[in-house]
Amino acid sequence: MTTSKHQRQALRELLRRAYREKEKVEVGDQWQEEVMRRIGELGEIEVSPSYLVMLEQLVWRLVPVTCILIIGLTVLLSSFDFISGYDVIQFTMNSTEQISLNQFLGL
């Protein structure tokens, strides 16, 4: 059976009234206590920090490690004979072919 627009409108009105006529529900003190008991079980809220704060914390944590690493490397380098990169390349170039560094770099 198909219904007309008017009938649908009437039906909607009836359904809306029925929907609004729901039973009255009242919650008491016991219900509140139960909610608070559940909240208490969860404990204090742990607020997770934002990404910016987390990044900042990470950076500060890495600072001592970075300082130690820099000092260590400085000591290590100073204890060896320092050969510059240019010297190494020049040595390699001279030992193989007569190509200047400028040619090698395409300049």
Next chain:
Amino acid sequence: MDTDSYSSTDSEIVHQVVSGDVNAFARLLKRYQAHVVGIVKKHVPFDQVEEVAQDVFVRVYQSLPTFKGNDRFKQWLSTITIRTCYDFWRKQYRHREIPLSSLSDRHQLWLEEVTSKSSSQFFSERDSQEEAKEILDWALDRLSPEDRMVLELVYLEGYSIKEAANLLGWTSVNVKVRSFRARKKLHKLIEDMS
């Protein structure tokens, strides 16, 4: 309502709770329990109202750190309440714990009469209201949780598409399309029955 006998705003109480004063949450609970229960009772079965309302407040408590102090707390709370009701129906739909109700000849007769009489004539009788409720529950039980929520908010409660979209966290287009389809499904269910 923003203040109570403690004269603290919602934002102040939220701040206290987030700072570690768990008991301050009882003030929010007291202030808004009627509001939450009022929403929940429209969307879930009578015997489930108290439990779902509890779930709402637990969810609110857990979500407090995400509440921005400038937002209206009541509006934020309503959104969580509607989404908790929607989750309730999603769970029910997956497990189908509640058996689908069936209708009798009495309901079919009621529908036939509704389509021949005017609604004002009909609702003068208390029995008619009961039948309308049973038919509505019967039809809503046969819809998906999404269709059900949209239908209840837009078709039965009269929320605008935008308001319903905000409450459910969906796009307006999604709500509009689903509302249209859900209404068609409801009418088809009722027409087929009669």
